Amino acid sequence: MKRINFFLILTFCVSSFDGIAVYAQDNFINGTVREEGSREPIVGVLVKITPGAINSFTDVHGKFSVEIGSYLEQVIHFSYPGYHTLSKSISEFDSEFVSIFLSPVELDEVVVESKRRIDRISSNEVRFNNPDLLQMPSIKPETDIMEVIIRQPGIQPGLEGTVRYSVRGGQTDQNLILFDGTPMYNTGHLANFLSVFDPYAIQSMTLYKGGFPSRFGGRASSILDIRVKEGDKSQYKGEVLVGLLYGKFALEGPIIKGKSSFMFSARKSLVDPVLHLAHSINKPDNKFLYGFYDFNLKLSHEIDDLSSVHFSTYHGRDILKTxxxxxxxxxxxxxxxxxxxxxxNWGTKLYSLSFNRTVSKKLRYNMVLAFTDFEYRMTYADSSSLNWQREAFDQFDYATSVKDYVWKHNFNYNLNVNHALNFGLDWISHRFVPISWFRQIQRMDRPIVENQDAVNLSATEVFGYFQWNYASKNERLLLQLGGRLGKYILLENDKDFVLMEPRIQSTYLLGNSDIIMEYSRMTQSVHSLNSAGLSLLPDIWVPSTKNLQPTISDQLSLQFNRYWEEKNIQIQTGLYYKRMRNIIQFLGVSGFAIAQGQWDDQVYSGGRGKAYGWELGLQRKFDNLDFEFNYTYSRAFNEFPQLNQGNPFPHNFDRPHNINLNLLWRINPKNSLALSWTHQTGMPVTLGQRRLPALNDHSYYYPNGTTHWDNFRDEGAFQNLDDFVSNGMYIPFNHQALLLDEINNFRLPDYHRLDLSFNQSKIWRNGWKRTVGVSLFNLYNRQNPYFVFSRFQKGELQYYMLTLFPLIPTFSYGLRF
Structure with missing residues (x-):
């Protein structure tokens, strides 16, 4: 209650101060920019007043605030790619709060779609608008938005086909993905092969690799801010899509025309019905079933011209049964x-309620109240029967989960044309269950034996943030100065950390060019025990503790951006250097043993990381052809006192050269061809070069309590087995083990492939649009290694590479109405 009163008083005070200042001198125009017809807000619209050098952009809710200068006659311009520019005289506005509607350019639909796809603000920031309109070759029925992210400079993909990624030398758990302002902990279906985000449901998404605004925090490497589509407020429309992996249905439209809307989309895998049918026909002894589903729902309502409220929810689940x-x-x-x-079975439930209001001519307020829940459950049962009577039974149930309760407050206050403030407060309460297990055993006629254990942890983090935005009078120099200050509290052992994150960014504008320098610190108080991103298992999320302290990342970057308007060429290039402290490495050999004793003893902590690189992005648009080239040179190294004899070793995502080439050819108004080629330096892997006799410690019992490290002996240690038996150790046979001299001491062969897709669309007389797509994944059938395994053959150690994705054709059929 005290916190609620605090924010009411704060809002009242700022509003009162604002009212006093307005009548003193300044005059602002506030409003919302929407698409004509659908009334959906448009993010990133340029708002410019002439004469003068006053610019502004619409925020994620389509809202803007711009100060009127001292000129007698001024014109305000609203421009955005793919829409007609709208210009109005200031004298035409009879209110300080206005609604602006931009109409789409009446050109061929394919041309319009290509013009408004991606807005590359800098090497640090990229905005993707209407990602459902993107066309890229994919093995999936439609372009996966996470595949688009992976192809950007500075991004290193994980295992082939997965949607996990590393940003500038970070771990995969160091990327914060916000879904309407709410953290998402699981972003993939089908062992992370397909992202959980339906492109149709997404209005926009913005990727930050550096230069982080102060309102963002919680992860060490990147922010992906995803905004869900509000829904058309004037007419009903939707989409039906069928592909080899899944089918989709989406619908949006008005609830109260012009005031309220809804957007609903749902996807369901098509693999499980086929497997069910095959099992019912063949009736095999061994059965495998897999399926997934997800759905999105968003409800939006405009209370008045100044206020709106939004509710969004996501539900998704994967089910695997054998x-x-x-x-x-x-x-x-x-x-x-x-x-x-x-x-x-594993999945996510998410609920988000947001309220935003233009409090006064200078002040805008936004509040988010949200809940997210990710859980993973596994049941394994083994039973034997004699003459159809159960003889023995063994069942193991395992679960892990993380729940977040989120409350955010954000204020934007415009002092004048040159100064603006952004400040607020974030409160998040975490509930972690790193592991919970239950085991039930029964043998013959003996009583049932049960055993169980669980780890439950709670943590709270509260952060305040502040950012001062300054623009010089000629708008050549832009400054962003601010930071975050907060406290993280682990409730179980009363451990807390005070965390400070300073941020500064300067931009100098030179006509169509700009130079950006920035420094930012990010901290991270939650960690995944699969942070390396090289496992197909869901993540196990844990909080920071006394032994597992928050990760701290410091990054410097220098960037140059240039746009040649007459030739429609855009280039972004930049250098970055990053240092990280308190990174972690999970002892994978321990497996589910984290439930026993001190779970954080199963994690190597206190590691350090270093990453640096150069990024280049080049885009050229012709009348019927879009060309995009992205290149990254980067290095990344980690160092742990307990690993690799304390020496630095290459990060799992240390891939020095990464090239992505994308082409989109609009053959004619109905047909288009897309090509994508990628080439990456091979991923580092750890391979043993020497073999030693060893005992298989996880399968055999050691009466003398020998630890698993004592399981490994020098050559010849098993010459006299009687010595070990006399010491209380039973040895059924010798086991060959590999000795790992160094971490990531080899590299896989370079990874490269070419993908191709062809789309044909036709608009029917009733206005519905039919699209047929054919894609060829890995066109020249490159045998890229998925992982490496070893075998002892004829006394020698042999390595083999497994390839999972050869040339694969796919087909999709879509209908928009």
Missing amino acids: DSKLILGSTDTLRRANYQHQYN
Whole structure:
């Protein structure tokens, strides 16, 4: 209650101060820019007043605020790619709060779509508008928005086909993904092969690799701010899509015309019905089933011209089930059988309620109240029967989850044409269950034996932030100065950390060029035990503790951007240098043993990281052809006192050269061809070069309590097995183990592939648009290694590479109405 009163008083005081200042001297125009017809807000519209050098941009809600200068006759211009520019005299506005509607350019739809796809603000910031209109070759039924992110400079992809990524030498868990202002902890279906985000449901998304605005924090490497589409407020429209992996249905439209709207989209995998049908026909002893679904819903309502409220929700789940039956022996009088069942399911539930209001001519306020819940559950059951009577039973249930309760307040205050302030408060309450397990065992006629354990942790973080934005009178120099200050509290052991994140960015404008220098600090108080991003398993999220302190990242960058308007050429290039402290590495050998004893002892902490690189982006647009070239040279190294004898080693995502080439050819109004080629330096891997005799410690019992490190011996240690037996250790046989001399001591071969797609669209008489797409993934059938495994053959160690994605054709059929 005290916190609520504080914000009411703060709002009242700022509003009162604003009212006094306005009548003293300044005069502002505030408003919202929307698309004509649908009334959906447009993000990033340039608002410019002439004569003068006064510029502004619309925010994520389409709102703007701009000060009127001292000129007698002034004109305000609203411009955005793909829309007609609207110019109005200041004298035409009879209100300080206005609604502006921009009409789309009446050209061929393919041309319009290509013009408003991506807005590259700098090497640090890229905005993607209407990502459902993007056309790129993909093995999936439509362009996956995370694949678009992965192709940007400074981004390194994870395992082939997955949507995990690393930004400028960071770990995969160091990327904060916000869904309408709410953190998302799981972003992939099908072992991260497909992102959970439906492109149709997304209005815009902005990627920050540096130069982070002070309102963002919580992760060490990047921010991806995703905004959900509000829905058309004037007419109903939607989409139906069918591909090899999934089908989709989407619908949006008005609830109260011109005031309220809804947007709904749902996707369902098409793999599980096919598997169900095959199992029902063949009736195999071994069955495999997999399926997923997700849906998005957003409700929006304009209370008046100054206020609006929005509710959005996301639900998604994956289900993986295997069943096997083995008949061990069967006669007329005796039948023995073994049954195994495994059931995995994981998913996310998210709810977000936001309210935004233009409080006065200078002050805008936005509030977000949200809840997100990610959980993973697995059940494994093994049973045997004799003459159809259960003889033995063993069941293991495992679960991990993380829940967040979020409350955010954001204020934007315009002092005058040269000075603006952004400030607010973020409050997040975390509920972690790193592991919870239950085991039930029964043998013959003996009583059932049960055992269980769980780790429950709670943490709270509160951050205040402030940012001062300055623009010189000629608008050649732009400054952003601010930061975040907060406290992180782990409730179980009363441990807390005070965290400070200074930020500064300067931009100098030279006509169509600009030079940007920035420094930013980011801190991260939550960690994934799969932070390397090289596992197909869901993440296990844990809080910072006394032994596992928050990660701190410091980054410097220098950038140059240039736009040649007459030739429609754009270039972004930049250098960056980043240092990280308190990074972590999970002891994967421990597996589910984190439930026992001190769970944070299973994690290497206190690591340091270093990353640096050069990024280049080049775009050229012709009448019917779009060309895009992205190149990154980067290096990344980690260092842990406990690993690699304390020496630095290449990060898992240390891939010095990364090239992405994209072409879109609009053959005619109905047909288009897209091409994408990527080339990356091979990923570092750790390979053993020497073999040693060893004991398989996780399969055998050691009466003398020998630890698993004592399991490994020098050559010849097993010459006299009687010595080990006399010491209380039972050895059934020797096991060959690989000795790992160095971490990431080899590289896989370079990765490269070419993808091609062809789309044909036709608009029917009723206005519906039909689209047929054909894609060829890995056109020249490059055998890229997915992972490497080893075998001892004829006394020698041999390595083999496994390839999962050869040449794969895909097909999709879509209908927009």
